[in-house]
Amino acid sequence: MLRQPIDQAAAALPAATRTSVYQSTKATHEKRTQLLFDQFDDPDLLRRRAGEIKQHVIEHLDTLLPAVEARLQANGAQVHWAATGEDACATVLRIMQARGATKMVKAKTMVSEEIELAHYLERHGIEALETDLGEFIVQIDKDHPSHIVRPIIHKNRREIAQSFEREGLGAYNDDPATITRRARQFLRHKYLQADVGLTGANFVSVESGRLVLVTNEGNSRFSLAAPKVHIALVGIEKLVPRDRDLGVLLNLLARSATAQALTVYTEFISGPKLAGQPDGPEEMHVIFVDNGRTDVLASECREILRCIRCGACLNVCPIYRQASGHAYRSVYPGPVGAVLSPLLAGEKFPELADLPKASSLCGACHEVCPVNIPIPDLLLRLREKGKREGAPLAAIGTPPMGAWALLASQPTAWKAALWGGKALNYLPTKLIPVPALRAWEEKRTLPAWRGGEFRKWMQHRTRHGAAPSNPGATP
Ligand code: SF4
Incomplete structure (x- = not known):
């Protein structure tokens, strides 16, 4: 059984395996959808x-x-x-x-x-x-x-x-x-x-x-x-x-x-x-x-016990299609495994705490699940649990998401980032101080800055109960 985190396992997967997993899961998913809606x-x-x-x-x-x-x-x-x-x-x-x-x-x-x-x-x-x-x-x-x-x-x-x-x-x-x-x-x-x-x-x-x-x-x-x-x-x-x-x-x-x-x-x-x-x-x-099932029953993710092991969430999951099953390091792969395996692991939860992150939260797993399990919600609850229980940083939060969490929770930082974004429109690329941002900007043409009105619009609406006009683009 593999021991490396899921992103590394996915990166190491042979291309031929990825192709056959992708084709097979896609075909089954499409047939399933057609059959259900036809019948x-x-x-x-x-x-x-x-x-x-x-x-x-x-x-x-x-x-x-x-x-x-x-x-x-x-x-x-x-x-x-x-x-x-x-x-x-x-x-x-x-x-x-x-x-x-x-x-x-x-x-x-x-x-x-x-x-x-x-x-x-x-x-x-x-x-x-x-x-x-x-x-x-x-x-x-x-x-x-x-x-x-x-x-x-x-x-x-x-x-x-x-x-x-x-x-x-x-x-x-x-x-x-x-x-x-x-x-x-x-x-x-x-x-x-x-x-x-x-x-x-x-x-x-x-x-x-x-x-x-x-x-x-x-x-x-x-x-x-x-x-x-x-x-x-x-x-x-x-x-x-x-x-x-x-x-x-x-x-x-x-x-x-x-x-x-x-x-x-x-x-x-x-x-x-x-x-x-x-x-x-x-x-x-x-x-x-x-x-471990009674522990799952007592947890905030008890709905996962509805699972009837059909595998439909695996077939539709973009992460499973890229990573295949061994990357999940447990007998239950895919979205269901990303929820169930860390929970069944009990005290070893931190070892599998990267699995709830193995999702784009696109919601496809919830849409196909025959017992209507809200898998994306459960994944979010488990990410929170990982954080609470001190799972290793690498397993629970990558730097971009950490930066996003900071911006989204601190109004001052958010405003500063917006002004920084606006400044990017005017700053010559070679003068951008952060190398990663400079490399990113070199390959893109930013759209013209159109933001800045949303807060005014929202404040007006909150005070007077109606919008003065269409706020236009929102930053
Ligand atoms: S789609 Fe639902 S029932 Fe089927 S394996 Fe996934 S979680 Fe279980």
């Missing part, structure tokens, strides 16, 4: 509803979590609670060791990435194999995902073909269909050998205790169907109150994530195999993971 009269209304549902969840977790526990138990699942990532890893290990299990197949779960479960299990002699194609490639390359939905957006097919050749999965062949077929052949055996299948959950219905999983590859079905034990790792914020809320959220999730009306597979899991059913796990364990 819904008012997509904004839908995402406001979705935001309200998820906001209700995060404000009522104290009652919804015990309710879903009771419902899951009634369905035959065993429920576990993990306060930290270490607790969650230890719970998975305990379940496996109690059954003498040594092999796990893993469908994609962001929480397992967050708590680094695969590495933990490996250290305890357990094979935990990723079965999502992108995650599988990340695993064999000992890499990290760089996008929430497309973990290998930073790789091209030639690199993947080389990885397959290196791992003995066939001679070099960069045809995508061949790569996929080889991965499938390799993984099919692994499903049959596995003792445990691990999944996440996109949603858990409090009403019915159903876990909902959306995938395009069908790997989570195999991970559920073949092994005897199913473990689901679920962040505590993943609840929806009622089954019918899924109608709103599923309609938005696939369109926002992959520009599909619905993913290829949408699975509803109600519990372990019942007597008389031929397939399915005999045991089902649901581990609810906190790992």
